[in-house]
Amino acid sequence: MGGETALMPGVYTAQGLDVVACVLGVAEREGLTDGARIRSGDALIALASSGLHTNGYALVREIMARRRWTLDTVPDGHAAPLREALLAPHRSYRRPLSALAKAGWLRGAAHITGGGIAANLVRILPEGRRAHLDPTSWPVPPLFTTLQKAGEVDDAEMYATFNMGVGMIIVVPKERGRLATDICRANGAEAWIIGSVTSGERGVEW
Secondary structure, eight states: OOOOOOOOTTTSOTTOOOOOOOOOOOOOGGGOOOSTTOOTTOEEEEEEOSSSTTSOHHHHHHHHHHHTOOTTOOOTTOSSOHHHHHTOOOOOOHHHHHHHHHHTOOOEEEEOOTTHHHHHHGGGOOTTEEEEEOTTSSOOOHHHHHHHHHHTOOHHHHHHHSOTTEEEEEEEOGGGHHHHHHHHHHTTOOEEEEEEEEESSSEEEO
């Protein structure tokens, strides 16, 4: 069991009530994917997010307040009000992950939540493995570009706060990379090869 502290200034109040839920599951130990099988040369595949998912809303609220935006505001270059982008449901990755696990190709999976891409990806890397990412290998959704410009947020903070269009990163053998992206797309998730694993000090670099 574990827990976390959410940073939501202006949301938690002395008079408020926070209602949460959790999901419990059962898995056989030999069937767990914990990153231990990650090898040098493995491909890193990004699965597209549907938006912010569950992170970065404190910064979004600050940007909206600074710009005097409401949920009904339609920023330049957008066809719909902010509420549609900001309240998009979190995407489920059960189908593509299950398909790759059944094929025996899934060596690691990192859910991109608080802390952004690097802070979550490094958690699944074993010692002696380093992830190399190409930030130009996937399309960053317009919402993130709009927020960065409106809030004058630098790249480092954007990538440490938001998922930047990547909701999940999976690790598969190099020779299965292209086919794995096809399987992900066939199971409802847009996917791109965004980097690879090498030998070296445990960490993530761009």
